[in-house]
Amino acid sequence: xxxxxxxxxxxxxxxxxxxxxxxxxxxxxxxxxxxxxxxxxxxxxxxxxxxxxxxxxxxxxxxxxxxxxxxxxxxxxxxxxxxxxxxxxxxxxxxxxxxxxxxxxxxxxxxxxxxxxxxxxxxxxxxxxxxxxxxxxxxxxxxxxxxxxxxxxxxxxxxxxxxxxxxxxxxxxxxxxxxxxxxxxxxxxxxxxxxxxxxxxxxxxxx
Numbered sequence: 001x002x003x004x005x006x007x008x009x010x011x012x013x014x015x016x017x018x019x020x021x022x023x024x025x026x027x028x029x030x031x032x033x034x035x036x037x038x039x040x041x042x043x044x045x046x047x048x049x050x051x052x053x054x055x056x057x058x059x060x061x062x063x064x065x066x067x068x069x070x071x072x073x074x075x076x077x078x079x080x081x082x083x084x085x086x087x088x089x090x091x092x093x094x095x096x097x098x099x100x101x102x103x104x105x106x107x108x109x110x111x112x113x114x115x116x117x118x119x120x121x122x123x124x125x126x127x128x129x130x131x132x133x134x135x136x137x138x139x140x141x142x143x144x145x146x147x148x149x150x151x152x153x154x155x156x157x158x159x160x161x162x163x164x165x166x167x168x169x170x171x172x173x174x175x176x177x178x179x180x181x182x183x184x185x186x187x188x189x190x191x192x193x194x195x196x197x198x199x200x201x202x203x204x205x206x207x
Contacts, residue, residue: 003101004028004040004064006054007047013091014043014069020094023101028054037062038105043069043090048077052084059083065104065139082183085139103167104139116149116207119192135187140166144180148196152207155199177204 008027
């Protein structure tokens with residue numbers, strides 16, 4: 001797995017974690033254009049705004065997933081950074097870092113399409129459409145929606161969704177699920193928002 005990294009000289013803690021995880025890295029230039037990277041890691045460090053701008057360019061120009069490494073005091077910066085697929089609190093644990101990066105590696109196209117009524121999810125390209133029109137979803141919004149479609153009818157607690165979709169004890173807690181559900185409802189539109197039902201004091205049900 002070849003991982004792009006920014007800044008070119010990351011902290012010693014991140015460098016050590018990547019080495020212990022057995023991950024090969026290559027620095028991100030000012031004009032990223034490589035097409036053989038599996039995923040990218042951005043350490044916000046002392047210039048978080050610049051790092052996020054570069055990360056957005058990589059996502060939009062190259063279409064690869066980005067993991068951000070930050071400290072807890074910078075967590076608020078991700079509020080409006082929906083293009084970030086995942087993040088890790090530094091200094092990162094090598095095992096956790098490898099797990100998160102492995103989850104984000106691009107999947108080769110298989111042509112598989114998941115459908116629910118007039119909604120279609122292409123699991124190869126991570127594209128979503130409603131009545132043939134594209135819906136702009138972040139990586140985790142897409143993953144949550146895909147899980148819902150594949151597990152219709154039953155009620156899932158917020159903790160279960162964190163475990164099943166995010167795959168670990170996600171920093172930010174159960175509120176993370178509420179935020180993603182709210183965004184999904186908004187992006188699906190008023191007519192389809194009711195597909196995701198809130199079950200009071202329990203969680204959510206789809207379908």
